[in-house]
Every structure is written in structure tokens, then in C-alpha cells.
Amino acid sequence: MALPARHHSRSRINKRRSHTALKPLVFIKCPHCGERTLAHRVCPKCGFYKEKEIIDVLKGLSKKEKKIKQKEIEKGQ
């Protein structure tokens, strides 16, 4: 039950806050392009997640940019 702030000792506050620290991010190697990406997220480089294309990363790029990007993705495989 909530108590007025003065009833909470610094020790009690610090004990509660000991669990609020950020955990280190988990990186994995993308199985499609080989890029280091966050686990359980769509790869920002190739747009793949679990062997399926989720985002078309080549959409909206010029012909020249598409060629460069495609090469980059294929190089990592």
C-alpha cells in the first residue's frame, strides 16, 4: 500500500530502483544479409524477418541506389 514519501526510507527506494536499470541490447546476425541487428526486430538493412520480406527496402530508391543496395545485401549472404 502507498505511504507518504517520508515513510519510505532511502534504502527502500533504492531497493525498488535497483530493478529499473536498462539491460544491454541483444544483437544477432541477420540470416538474410548478415548485418548485425536487434533480436526479434525486422532487419533495417534488408527488411527481412524470419526468412520473410516484411519491408521493401528498395521501394522509393532510384535505379542507381537500388543497384548499390541490392549489391550490399547480396554481399552479406
Ligand SMILES: [Zn+2]
Ligand atoms: Zn538483413
